[in-house]
Amino acid sequence: MTTSPSARLAESDFLRACRGEPTSRTPVWFMRQAGRHLPEYLKVREGVAMLDSCFTTDLVVEITMQPVRRYGVDAAIFFSDIVVPLKAIGVDLDIVPGTGPVIADPIRRRGQLDQLRRLEPDDVESIAAAARALVGELGGTPLIGFAGAPFTLASYLVEGGPSRDHRITKQLMYSQTGLWNDLLERLSHLAADFLRVQVEAGASAVQLFDSWAGALSPSDYETYVAPHSRRVLESVADLGVPRIHFGVGTGELLDQMGDVGADVVGVDWRVPLDRAIEKVGPHRSVQGNLDPTLLFAPADVLHTKAAAAIERGRGARGHVFNLGHGVLPQTDPDAVKGLVDFVHGYERV
Amino acid sequence: MTTSPSARLAESDFLRACRGEPTSRTPVWFMRQAGRHLPEYLKVREGVAMLDSCFTTDLVVEITMQPVRRYGVDAAIFFSDIVVPLKAIGVDLDIVPGTGPVIADPIRRRGQLDQLRRLEPDDVESIAAAARALVGELGGTPLIGFAGAPFTLASYLVEGGPSRDHRITKQLMYSQTGLWNDLLERLSHLAADFLRVQVEAGASAVQLFDSWAGALSPSDYETYVAPHSRRVLESVADLGVPRIHFGVGTGELLDQMGDVGADVVGVDWRVPLDRAIEKVGPHRSVQGNLDPTLLFAPADVLHTKAAAAIERGRGARGHVFNLGHGVLPQTDPDAVKGLVDFVHGYERV
Numbered sequence: 242m243t244t245s246p247s248a249r250l251a252e253s254d255f256l257r258a259c260r261g262e263p264t265s266r267t268p269v270w271f272m273r274q275a276g277r278h279l280p281e282y283l284k285v286r287e288g289v290a291m292l293d294s295c296f297t298t299d300l301v302v303e304i305t306m307q308p309v310r311r312y313g314v315d316a317a318i319f320f321s322d323i324v325v326p327l328k329a330i331g332v333d334l335d336i337v338p339g340t341g342p343v344i345a346d347p348i349r350r351r352g353q354l355d356q357l358r359r360l361e362p363d364d365v366e367s368i369a370a371a372a373r374a375l376v377g378e379l380g381g382t383p384l385i386g387f388a389g390a391p392f393t394l395a396s397y398l399v400e401g402g403p404s405r406d407h408r409i410t411k412q413l414m415y416s417q418t419g420l421w422n423d424l425l426e427r428l429s430h431l432a433a434d435f436l437r438v439q440v441e442a443g444a445s446a447v448q449l450f451d452s453w454a455g456a457l458s459p460s461d462y463e464t465y466v467a468p469h470s471r472r473v474l475e476s477v478a479d480l481g482v483p484r485i486h487f488g489v490g491t492g493e494l495l496d497q498m499g500d501v502g503a504d505v506v507g508v509d510w511r512v513p514l515d516r517a518i519e520k521v522g523p524h525r526s527v528q529g530n531l532d533p534t535l536l537f538a539p540a541d542v543l544h545t546k547a548a549a550a551i552e553r554g555r556g557a558r559g560h561v562f563n564l565g566h567g568v569l570p571q572t573d574p575d576a577v578k579g580l581v582d583f584v585h586g587y588e589r590v
Numbered sequence: 591m592t593t594s595p596s597a598r599l600a601e602s603d604f605l606r607a608c609r610g611e612p613t614s615r616t617p618v619w620f621m622r623q624a625g626r627h628l629p630e631y632l633k634v635r636e637g638v639a640m641l642d643s644c645f646t647t648d649l650v651v652e653i654t655m656q657p658v659r660r661y662g663v664d665a666a667i668f669f670s671d672i673v674v675p676l677k678a679i680g681v682d683l684d685i686v687p688g689t690g691p692v693i694a695d696p697i698r699r700r701g702q703l704d705q706l707r708r709l710e711p712d713d714v715e716s717i718a719a720a721a722r723a724l725v726g727e728l729g730g731t732p733l734i735g736f737a738g739a740p741f742t743l744a745s746y747l748v749e750g751g752p753s754r755d756h757r758i759t760k761q762l763m764y765s766q767t768g769l770w771n772d773l774l775e776r777l778s779h780l781a782a783d784f785l786r787v788q789v790e791a792g793a794s795a796v797q798l799f800d801s802w803a804g805a806l807s808p809s810d811y812e813t814y815v816a817p818h819s820r821r822v823l824e825s826v827a828d829l830g831v832p833r834i835h836f837g838v839g840t841g842e843l844l845d846q847m848g849d850v851g852a853d854v855v856g857v858d859w860r861v862p863l864d865r866a867i868e869k870v871g872p873h874r875s876v877q878g879n880l881d882p883t884l885l886f887a888p889a890d891v892l893h894t895k896a897a898a899a900i901e902r903g904r905g906a907r908g909h910v911f912n913l914g915h916g917v918l919p920q921t922d923p924d925a926v927k928g929l930v931d932f933v934h935g936y937e938r939v
Contacts, residue, residue: 412883
């Protein structure tokens, strides 16, 4: 009996784990699996600026496929960057190698909000085309679309670039709360629009990255951030695809990040998965959570830790194996391949 | 009835809170209260390199006193840096403005360990002299001595400077565990020696900074770090002064950081104090934990959050008010003063 790609897709271990259904083995993919640690990535990116590559259909397809081909991971993640939708609506920014996103004119006044308009499909047609092409190439392997969450996008926009302390961002949040809420509302629409484009072009799950949410206390997260992240996730609920929500250093926020509308909560390596599962409760799956530096450890250490994560993950509604943060650029692809094989071969006892 | 400075010191609110005894009001001091946010600090540091200032008796005394004079805080913290004892035993390093500590020859091989010898009192005589002078100037205000914990010192030494991912450090930790343990054992002696010098010269409490411990999972902390931090804190137990233990992003480690021998556990702003108190248990005090960026917020927001921290802190054996991390260089001293006055004036209900 043959099954169609779409049927195989719907029954993939990755989507089943996201929905909390039994799986044949623990599904695994990695944040930043498509990226600088892969020689084939460095080769196709030669002479191409990061943002240009994100808007070039063929490159997005090729780079997204590279780790699927090499590792046999259970999901592809769309090659893009959280600032791509900002660029697409005309915000003057660049991604500077070694630094990260740099905003030409940091947003700190109400008069600057109008540039943050809704995203139209035409703004990202080359990206939607990549997603459509990928769905064909991927067959039964799900494609994850993603976007940056309002707080994390706001931090880049307000600070003008990456920040350790998010000082200017939080100052605006605390002292101009009306402006703050309007800024985050606009960013929530932008994130939701970008996720919708990707799903309508064929992505079968989405991940909302609130990379910097871990810089917030639970009460500040609740007051200033949660309503806006909730707006993003609720806006895409009608699409019927699993919604993953992830941030780093979010041990104290895991329940809240679930409650804003996630089906799967991503967990960094600081929180043992069994504790994370208690925090997110029985109605959500978890994703994670190996320390990315374990890919530099001897195989026996790596495997012991991976086994512990899988065992702890069994208490969850569903568990998608991943790192607790992105693959580091210095990582040896053979170590990644070894980890995928270990997870896939791990005996369910 | 007059009381001697030493009697007033022993009965100070700060030391009482550390010991879990009732206080007349919530004691308050701030990490990095002596530093770049103070114009009088910038003035005396003009043309003096950071490390030179740490070894200059008069400067250490003056800089340590500045926030005590300006703010009336309940404790002084010795002006120094966690790499000072490394410098004192001859490790080739510098503190580079805008970067932090830079190690000339990062330590990654066994043959490099011998330079990490015990600290002799003569190595830091100018520092001990500063502590002795401070005790006289401070009168009834306690002086806190401090040192960097083995893991945090090791990260600087192995990486060669500050690191976001501690990749090389963890690689050594996972793959050359014998070398790792020998390195951290040496650093534990160095930290303990440095704390002892400060206490013998008159400091009446110590704080062990494991700034980067939050980069570790609980299981890695237990295996690779806890025994060494425990050695530091147990080595100074005989001195009979309260031992504070602090790191950033340590929400999942608070119980362990208490268990290695702390009397007071420092808490960053990510963990609400009531949750932190549950984690550290009834036999330890807590210190913290306002987000340092709240000093940039309007007074009403700042005061609401400070009041919440004080109220939550009442569930603890003792509570020393502090920020959840150091005072940011851009902070307005008037905001700091306002916060001290608010904490001191807060009505115990």
